[in-house]
Amino acid sequence: PLLSVTNLSTSFRAGKRETTVVKDISFHVNPGEVVAIVGESGSGKSVTSLSIMGLLRKNATVSGSILYNGQELNALSSKERRLLRGSEMSMIFQEPMSSLNPMLRIQSQIGEVLTIHYPSISKAKIKEKTIDLLTQVDIPNPIETARRFPHQLSGGMRQRVMIAIALACDPKLLIADEPTTALDVTTQAQILSLIKRLNEQNGTGVVFVTHDLSVVATMADRVLVMYAGRIVEETTVHELFDRPKHPYTIGLMEAMPTLDTKNERLHAIQGNPPNIVNLPIGCSFHPRCPWATEACKEAVPDLEEKAATHYVRCIHVKKEGIE
Numbered sequence: 624p625l626l627s628v629t630n631l632s633t634s635f636r637a638g639k640r641e642t643t644v645v646k647d648i649s650f651h652v653n654p655g656e657v658v659a660i661v662g663e664s665g666s667g668k669s670v671t672s673l674s675i676m677g678l679l680r681k682n683a684t685v686s687g688s689i690l691y692n693g694q695e696l697n698a699l700s701s702k703e704r705r706l707l708r709g710s711e712m713s714m715i716f717q718e719p720m721s722s723l724n725p726m727l728r729i730q731s732q733i734g735e736v737l738t739i740h741y742p743s744i745s746k747a748k749i750k751e752k753t754i755d756l757l758t759q760v761d762i763p764n765p766i767e768t769a770r771r772f773p774h775q776l777s778g779g780m781r782q783r784v785m786i787a788i789a790l791a792c793d794p795k796l797l798i799a800d801e802p803t804t805a806l807d808v809t810t811q812a813q814i815l816s817l818i819k820r821l822n823e824q825n826g827t828g829v830v831f832v833t834h835d836l837s838v839v840a841t842m843a844d845r846v847l848v849m850y851a852g853r854i855v856e857e858t859t860v861h862e863l864f865d866r867p868k869h870p871y872t873i874g875l876m877e878a879m880p881t882l883d884t885k886n887e888r889l890h891a892i893q894g895n896p897p898n899i900v901n902l903p904i905g906c907s908f909h910p911r912c913p914w915a916t917e918a919c920k921e922a923v924p925d926l927e928e929k930a931a932t933h934y935v936r937c938i939h940v941k942k943e944g945i946e
């Protein structure tokens with residue numbers, strides 16, 4: 624695999640208290656594959672992606688193994704990780720404004736990345752590549768846009784610029800954390816198909832983080848569903864949508880808008896998202912789970928293979944068709 628994450632746990636210190644927000648996560652991404660991480664806010668999905676990128680603050684502790692092309696990222700210095708981020712791994716976030724420099728024209732920001740990635744690149748080549756990148760992300764009038772400042776662009780155009788910057792390093796791995804959440808529906812669809820196209824054309828492996836299951840169907844090959852810092856379900860996108868097994872995933876599916884329910888109130892999962900500093904004993908989902916029994920309050924269920932390549936963390940899901 625391109626990326627192989629094994630027993631990843633991430634905790635944060637605040638005073639004397641240490642809170643573990645990602646618990647024993649294992650998954651992999653093959654070259655050219657899109658793996659979606661789905662969950663509500665506070666489920667640990669963003670912390671998982673920041674742990675992989677090495678972008679957490681000093682009060683964070685990351686344990687377990689993160690192998691990128693066979694190289695252990697947790698063993699690298701922060702300088703080595705920064706170099707890797709500039710060259711092979713890129714990340715795009717929900718709010719592009721927070722990653723763009725408001726004082727610099729778009730061309731300078733893309734130029735900066737190109738200069739880091741190709742130290743001997745000429746000025747003319749930078750200009751040419753900048754226009755080429757802006758064209759690749761479907762920005763109209765790329766020459767004019769290159770001269771603009773971030774605040775002169777719409778949210779959708781800024782996100783396209785961020786993707787162009789991410790592409791400037793020709794990454795093998797792209798981590799996209801809620802890249803379309805702040806955008807209107809039309810722009811959202813355009814950005815998603817852009818990411819998908821880059822994945823297909825360049826073979827870029829993608830980790831796609833979202834709270835919205837409906838965008839996963841068109842994007843992902845495989846899906847991890849996270850709840851309270853743990854993976855509760857993992858399988859292929861087809862299997863997940865055909866045969867969701869964990870009651871939390873089933874609840875997420877029922878909360879998805881469809882054409883005929885679009886004007887009605889959505890069925891939402893009962894109860895509140897879990898408080899990660901004060902989780903219930905046993906299965907973290909039991910206070911909200913329609914199937915919960917007393918046995919669910921005893922221990923955290925294991926993530927088990929319940930059907931072929933379909934892993935579920937629930938004691939009341941039966942095994943089917945496997946020993």
Ligand code: SF4
Pocket residue numbers: 870871906907908909910912913914915916919924936937938939940
């Ligand atoms: Fe629900 Fe129990 Fe399964 Fe947890 S283990 S998801 S509470 S049925």
Ligand code: MG
Pocket residue numbers: 664668669801
């Ligand atoms: Mg997040």
